[in-house]
Amino acid sequence: MDLKELKISLEEDIKSCSNLEDLEKIRVKYLGRKGLIKEYFKKLKDFSSDERKSAGKTLNELQERIKSFIEEKSKEFEEKRKPSIDLFIPGRKSETGSLHPISIVLKEIEEIFTGMGFEVVSGPEMESDYHNFEALNISKEHPTRDEQASFFVEEELILRTHTSPVQIRVMKSRKPPVRIIAPGKVYRVDPFDPSHSPVFHQLEGLYVDEGVSFAELKGTLEIFAKEFFGADTEIKFLPSYFPFTEPSAEVAISCAICKRKGCSTCGYTGWLEVLGCGMVHPRVFENVGYNTEKYTGYAFGFGIERMAMIKYRIPDIRLFYENEIDFLEIFK
Numbered sequence: 136m137d138l139k140e141l142k143i144s145l146e147e148d149i150k151s152c153s154n155l156e157d158l159e160k161i162r163v164k165y166l167g168r169k170g171l172i173k174e175y176f177k178k179l180k181d182f183s184s185d186e187r188k189s190a191g192k193t194l195n196e197l198q199e200r201i202k203s204f205i206e207e208k209s210k211e212f213e214e215k216r217k218p219s220i221d222l223f224i225p226g227r228k229s230e231t232g233s234l235h236p237i238s239i240v241l242k243e244i245e246e247i248f249t250g251m252g253f254e255v256v257s258g259p260e261m262e263s264d265y266h267n268f269e270a271l272n273i274s275k276e277h278p279t280r281d282e283q284a285s286f287f288v289e290e291e292l293i294l295r296t297h298t299s300p301v302q303i304r305v306m307k308s309r310k311p312p313v314r315i316i317a318p319g320k321v322y323r324v325d326p327f328d329p330s331h332s333p334v335f336h337q338l339e340g341l342y343v344d345e346g347v348s349f350a351e352l353k354g355t356l357e358i359f360a361k362e363f364f365g366a367d368t369e370i371k372f373l374p375s376y377f378p379f380t381e382p383s384a385e386v387a388i389s390c391a392i393c394k395r396k397g398c399s400t401c402g403y404t405g406w407l408e409v410l411g412c413g414m415v416h417p418r419v420f421e422n423v424g425y426n427t428e429k430y431t432g433y434a435f436g437f438g439i440e441r442m443a444m445i446k447y448r449i450p451d452i453r454l455f456y457e458n459e460i461d462f463l464e465i466f467k
């Protein structure tokens with residue numbers, strides 16, 4: 136092969152070069168240790184000095200030509216290697232969010248009570264000691280204060296320990312009839328364990344008018360329990376004590392898991408305590424300026440998380456706040 140043929144062969148190789156592999160072949164063939172250019176340079180010693188000069192120049196030119204071709208093309212081929220649009224790849228589903236289980240349950244509970252004529256109201260999460268305790272018949276020395284160990288912001292300012300102060304705020308600003316539910320966050324110095332959280336949600340209910348009776352309270356909560364937990368749910372009232380109601384009761388629902396036969400969830404009693412309630416204490420009415428001779432009323436309160444845990448059999452309250460996608464997706 137003379138120089139002319141070498142040139143022709145190179146141009147042909149360049150013409151047919153279409154990818155990185157071809158490019159590498161060209162590099163090895165011409166510029167490799169045993170490549171054609173090296174071979175030619177070795178042959179130069181057999182040439183006459185004039186021939187050597189012109190052949191050397193040509194070989195240098197060819198060498199440069201190959202180098203610049205490789206440099207230019209390797210960039211181009213690398214670019215091409217990057218993935219292009221593949222119309223056969225299945226589409227990516229766009230993920231939409233969903234309501235949090237607490238929001239879902241709260242919405243459901245609100246619908247049940249608004250259906251019975253209750254109005255949804257709210258109040259501040261930072262409360263005065265007066266609204267959170269004093270006005271609800273919980274004096275400074277009352278032991279209930281210890282049970283509801285609270286987060287103090289200032290001496291007389293706390294993060295509310297229950298939604299009951301909303302009752303006081305509403306009654307102070309309105310005359311009866313008052314028929315409200317007040318859902319919201321409450322705060323207590325509690326451990327963060329499977330059944331406690333320092334922040335959780337509560338819902339307060341209050342109905343005040345002339346002639347409101349305990350029987351109405353019972354009827355209202357029975358309707359709620361059956362609508363929320365299922366039509367076959369039974370409810371039971373157990374005597375209890377709250378400073379702001381008299382008489383007071385705990386309400387238990389029949390355990391849906393064992394159908395009252397007894398299981399670990401209900402502690403083998405067949406019943407689950409779900410809320411506290413009672414007739415509003417006359418002293419609370421006095422504190423808000425209501426005529427205790429004319430008006431009576433009932434109040435009830437419960438934890439939203441507890442309701443959700445029973446309804447959906449959620450074993451650990453912490454699941455609500457950990458925002459694990461797998462858990463949240465169950466409620467989609």
Ligand SMILES: [Zn+2]
Nearest residue numbers: 390393398401
């Ligand atoms: Zn049970």
